[in-house]
Amino acid sequence: DIQMTQSPSTLSASVGDRITITCRASETINNWLAWYQQKPGKAPKFLIYQASNLESGVPSRFSGSGSGTEFTLTISNLQPDDFATYYCQHYNNYDVTFGQGTKVEMK
Amino acid sequence: QVQLVQSGAEVKKPGASVRLSCKASGYSFNSYDLNWVRQAPGQGLEWLGWMNPNKGTTDYAQKFQGRITMTRIASISTAYMELSSLRSDDTAVYYCARGVLKGGFDNWGQGTPVTVSS
Numbered sequence: 001d002i003q004m005t006q007s008p009s010t011l012s013a014s015v016g017d018r019i020t021i022t023c024r025a026s027e028t029i030n031n032w033l034a035w036y037q038q039k040p041g042k043a044p045k046f047l048i049y050q051a052s053n054l055e056s057g058v059p060s061r062f063s064g065s066g067s068g069t070e071f072t073l074t075i076s077n078l079q080p081d082d083f084a085t086y087y088c089q090h091y092n093n094y095d096v097t098f099g100q101g102t103k104v105e106m107k
Numbered sequence: 108q109v110q111l112v113q114s115g116a117e118v119k120k121p122g123a124s125v126r127l128s129c130k131a132s133g134y135s136f137n138s139y140d141l142n143w144v145r146q147a148p149g150q151g152l153e154w155l156g157w158m159n160p161n162k163g164t165t166d167y168a169q170k171f172q173g174r175i176t177m178t179r180i181a182s183i184s185t186a187y188m189e190l191s192s193l194r195s196d197d198t199a200v201y202y203c204a205r206g207v208l209k210g211g212f213d214n215w216g217q218g219t220p221v222t223v224s225s
Contacts (some may be wrong), residue, residue, distance in 0.1 A: 001169075004182070034211030036152075043202055043215035044152065050210050087152055091210055094166060096154035 006099035023088035109218035129203030136184035140206035
């Protein structure tokens with residue numbers, strides 16, 4: 001099974017910061033990677049698909065990049081609404097695996 | 108708009124089974140895979156499996172094979188997930204989520220809390 005490892009586990013930041021979260025796959029995953037935002041008590045929200053494509057309605061300060069085994073989620077000009085936990089997700093025809101999550105908290 | 112509405116909270120004893128429902132609206136139920144994901148208290152997201160509502164075919168995460176069953180009643184656009192032989196570590200919020208061809212899960216239900224306790 002493919003393993004997804006996110007870093008860091010927790011990130012302290014301030015409004016206006018630019019932050020980057022990394023997701024590493026245990027083997028090449030051909031860009032089949034998505035990112036989600038989750039707030040306490042709520043279902044995850046779909047942000048990015050195929051590593052770098054922004055889902056409709058998601059603010060442009062969110063961006064994704066990477067290929068092969070290493071991927072990043074970047075939030076530029078962090079807003080108060082962005083403090084949340086972020087998950088990467090690998091998917092293919094047979095399996096789905098989530099990273100363990102990165103909590104973005106207020107510094 | 109697309110909506111996935113899940114059934115209410117459940118409390119079960121160890122060894123019992125639980126059957127959760129997920130009613131879809133706002134799109135063609137048969138056209139999108141339906142996934143189930145759970146989240147234990149304070150933990151991350153864990154995928155349980157998916158179902159093709161059109162064909163009724165399923166694929167379960169290896170960890171749950173043998174005690175999970177996903178079904179549907181297409182006429183009422185409702186999917187079901189049954190988990191048997193419940194243990195305390197099955198305590199979690201269970202979500203249904205629509206899978207999309209471009210990859211990922213674009214719409215999620217509100218979640219169903221399941222508590223397993225003696």
